[in-house]
Amino acid sequence: MFRRLLSTAVKSTVPQTADVVIIGGGPAGLTLAAAIKNSPVLKNLNCKLIEGGNLIDPLESFHTTTPExxxxxxxxxxxxTxxxxxEIKAWDYVKEERTETYDSIHAYDGVTGSKIEFDSPEIATMCENFNLQSALLQRIKDLNEVSESDLExxxxxxxxxxxxxxxxxxxxxxxxxxxxxxxxxxVGCDGFNSPVRKFAGIESRGWSYDRWGIVATMKYxxxxxxxxxxxxxxxxxxxxAQLPLPNGWCSLVWSTTPELANILMKLPEDQFIAMVNAGAKLSPEEMGYLYDLAAKNDDTLIDEINWRLSLFNSKLKPEEESSYPLELESMVTNSRGRFPLRLSHADTYVDERIAxxxxxxxxxxxxxxxxxxxxQADVKSLVHxxxxxxxxxxxxxxxxxxxPYFSERYPENHVMLGIVDKIHKIYSTDSTPIVMARSFGVDVINNLPFLKDFMVSQISNK
Ligand SMILES: Cc1cc2nc3c(=O)[nH]c(=O)nc-3n(C[C@H](O)[C@H](O)[C@H](O)COP(=O)(O)OP(=O)(O)OC[C@H]3O[C@@H](n4cnc5c(N)ncnc54)[C@H](O)[C@@H]3O)c2cc1C
Incomplete structure (x- = not known):
């Protein structure tokens, strides 16, 4: 119906013709483009990628003069991933010295303190989006050189x-x-607001988490x-979350309510760093008090946090010290940013001439x-x-x-979206029975190595 309405508005200019048009030069679009050109079966398709933003210069500049x-x-x-x-030989171009592979994840409850540790070789690797996208662009250029038809x-x-x-x-x-x-x-690789999905009239269901993810690059x-x-x-x-980068740096992802995000985003950087250190250790009551101070621009905030942290640290037994992250001391200036968080899932991933x-x-x-x-798993499945x-x-x-692409990917994605959503919900409550149940569950799981190994294999897709 939607298509019919739009189809009356076709421009009179003669359109070019392509086998595949990819909308979006984000990680998904560039990976799909590289994978198609890398495929012995698909490489000669007439394929184009359309990106609304400025893509090539920033990615080339990252490749040639990598930022400090x-x-x-x-x-x-x-x-x-x-x-x-x-497999598609894009990883060869990733600047591995800017990535960090880690073997251990420590997750702990900010209300009860119960903890779970996942240890497994190479659980995940931290990589800047630009590092990945720039590598993919280099791979596409490489493939264009040896191909009969360029991917434009x-x-x-x-x-x-x-x-x-x-x-x-x-x-x-x-x-x-x-x-x-x-x-x-x-192919719509055009992000949450996908014009391709809207054109195809495919419903996307879900909800906003009413949370922002604050990101920043910080140093221990x-x-x-x-x-x-x-x-x-x-x-x-x-x-x-504090996730490791090379040389004592880390990537911060602090998911929080819009009200607290407003407070945290406005803080001077030294106060923001202190708040992150507080968030890693102090109790919900203390955090509530500190948010109030921060909202009032109280210049005693840093002293207050340092005093509370020194009290906290003085009570730690030596063997408990390694249960908490090191404290942060600096951040890359102006690296704070925030992104809205939401769950969404399209009813289908395919329609006639659409993916x-x-x-x-x-x-x-x-x-x-x-x-x-x-x-990335979608791309692999679609290309196959x-x-x-x-x-x-x-x-x-x-x-x-x-x-077959939809049948393979939808159930897997559906399960993952559900698991992540439940974790978010279980940890967003202070209802006593749920808090007790989750802590009990975490303590039990932490003592069952086979179950933890299974969970790691699911999360890391090993
Ligand atoms: C705080 C935060 C932390 C995250 N951490 C992780 C993580 O650790 N691991 C992980 O796997 N994922 C993580 N994610 C998710 C990950 O960032 C996204 O899933 C991923 O970037 C999506 O890539 P994409 O290419 O599908 O879409 P996008 O990156 O949104 O790209 C879509 C592209 O389409 C283009 N476009 C849109 N409309 C048009 C149009 N009309 N015309 C032309 N071009 C158009 C846009 O300009 C854009 O370049 C995180 C997300 C957030 C917010």
């Missing part, structure tokens, strides 16, 4: 309208530069021990570091589906040919 400071958008990549990036990246160009060719039923993408392209297959006082470890403390307002990949199909709370990894269809002589854009 770590950037604030960092993701934790699972071994499965890295193995796929190795059209940047700084937005998709402003999508219509349908009435004769062929192929989608026609109208671009802000005046061009239009009709395509056998249109001392990197001599307990490193590299991923730390996550579940505060009632949301988890506070959705990555955040266009699903978004999740970052507490388990799964969003981008799920998108396209290869099988092409080898069987099918038209790769038909819904029939695309169905």
């Amino acid at each position: 400071d770590f950037m604030n958008r960092v993701v934790s990549l699972t071994p499965a 890295i193995s796929y990036l190795q 990246i059209v940047e700084k160009t937005k998709v402003i309208e999508i219509t349908t060719n009435e004769e062929t039923n192929w989608p026609i993408v109208q671009l802000s530069n005046g061009d239009s392209i009709q395509t056998r297959l249109l 006082k001392n990197d001599a021990f307990r490193y590299p470890t991923g730390w996550q403390r579940f505060l009632k307002s949301g988890p506070l 959705l990949v990555g955040d266009a199909a699903h978004t999740t709370h970052p507490l388990a570091g799964q969003g981008l990894n799920m998108g 589906t396209l290869e099988v269809s092409a080898q069987r002589g099918l038209d790769i854009g038909t819904k029939f040919a695309l169905e």
